[in-house]
Amino acid sequence: MISIDIMTLFPEVLEAVLSASIIGRARKKNILDIKTHQIRDYAKDKHKRVDDKPYGGGKGMVMKPEPIYDCFKDICKFRGARPKLIYMSPKGKKLNQDIAKFLTSESNICILCGHYEGVDERVINSIVDDQISIGDYVLTGGEIPALVLIDAVGRMVPGVLPSNVCFEEESHYNDKLEYPQYTHPFKWMGMEVPEVLISGHHKNIEKWKEEQSILETKKYRPDLL
Numbered sequence: 001m002i003s004i005d006i007m008t009l010f011p012e013v014l015e016a017v018l019s020a021s022i023i024g025r026a027r028k029k030n031i032l033d034i035k036t037h038q039i040r041d042y043a044k045d046k047h048k049r050v051d052d053k054p055y056g057g058g059k060g061m062v063m064k065p066e067p068i069y070d071c072f073k074d075i076c077k078f079r080g081a082r083p084k085l086i087y088m089s090p091k092g093k094k095l096n097q098d099i100a101k102f103l104t105s106e107s108n109i110c111i112l113c114g115h116y117e118g119v120d121e122r123v124i125n126s127i128v129d130d131q132i133s134i135g136d137y138v139l140t141g142g143e144i145p146a147l148v149l150i151d152a153v154g155r156m157v158p159g160v161l162p163s164n165v166c167f168e169e170e171s172h173y174n175d176k177l178e179y180p181q182y183t184h185p186f187k188w189m190g191m192e193v194p195e196v197l198i199s200g201h202h203k204n205i206e207k208w209k210e211e212q213s214i215l216e217t218k219k220y221r222p223d224l225l
Contacts, residue, residue: 011036060117083108088142092131113142179212
């Protein structure tokens, strides 16, 4: 089992997604232990402020260090160990399947979701272990990137999917794209399912899948080859 803690200002956004579908079922079965933590609960003033104006001027607000640090300390105490802390940031290394696979070996991950103009740099320097980006663009907050990371990692945890084959044959797992998929009906809008897939000849089917996987990769992502 892997435990994932998320520090956020919008736990309700995360819970709505993480309680549904495959990840939601894995949580109910205690295969994935995912908990959200409201950073605002650790604000020290009566207004529960978690942000302030940046030194040196500039637009927007910056998340204050104290609430984040205190929230993380509580998570460490709750888990009985210091988790690997990941900050979802456009400055981070770009998420790929290799990073997701590597993170499945961690027993406890904590994810920090930034907002506004980001978090005070002293937080990054003092407690953040890694920064991860989901692409070369900027979003309004770290919640959506956190969900992407959790889904990519969580689905490879043993027991979440029926078997490892469910993700080992998918795009990017082995540096190739997945082969085309078909279902009923056999004929639709004049297009038929490839005959080999209904032949019952398993060796030929596997050969077709491998060939098609290479062709799809050449067509859509030749940079992977």
